[in-house]
Amino acid sequence: MADDDGVVDEGTETAALREALAAEHAAVWGYGSVGAALPAEGRPPAVAAENAHRDVRDRLAALLDGRDADPVPAEGGYTLPFPVLSATDAAALAVVLEEGVAAAWVRVLDQAARAAVRELAVGVLAAAEVRAVGWRTAAGETPPTTAFPGLPAG
Template sequence: MTQPSAKAIPADSIDAVQQALGAEHAAIWTYGLVSAFLPNSFNNALNEGATTHRARRDTIERSLNASDVAPKTAEVAYVPPQPVTDQASSLAVLAIAESDAAVAWRSVLEHTDDADLRKTALEALTSSAVRGTRWRKAGGQSPAATEMPGQPS
């Protein structure tokens, strides 16, 4: 199966897109980490989240390559913002990973006028906000939804 051709990223948006790519790498890693602590009832949601982040990562990497820019590579490992030891801490860390991705994609929106890139960033911000809300709700956090998704804390 061939991948669709990627559209180059405007030069003034590269840094923000690289930061978003870093957030995608971290989210993918986090989904792998927490899968060891969550029961099978979370498998569908975990797979959906990880698959979405992988697809977004792949799209960003193709676009950066089309821009003659080397994509930021994933770290070997990431340090979660809090220890992950059980279901509750796993759900909290997933919500944080989604929030971090939303913040990164909001930054892309703030750093581009390119219509296609803005559409991609808005879709990414929205899907991360929705998943983050689901993870906070599953973890019993209140409020489950944030007022301004993607707003840095």
């Protein structure tokens, strides 16, 4: 964002991008658990989502590297918010992953100093919500959509 003097603060933008990268790492890892709990015929959406998050993760890492900002490394493992013992649990976990990514990208959008970063944030945020709608439907959640993806409810 620009300050009162019109100076762009890339530091806050970079910090938000690092947070988004951490969320993307968690999503990539989490989709392994999602896919493992789905029957073989139900795995293509999980594989597609994992690949989408890998692509965004790699793009973010390159962007941060280009700024000489150390990309956030992936953790060795992540704690799941609940046991994933069924296809419904897997879909619910995918919703949590997409909502976590969406929240991180809303922060990027809020802190973006450059138009290209805002465009990236809007695109990734929209894609996360599209995936979340499918997973909410599979998990039996209603409503399947959110009015403002990435923002806290209420």
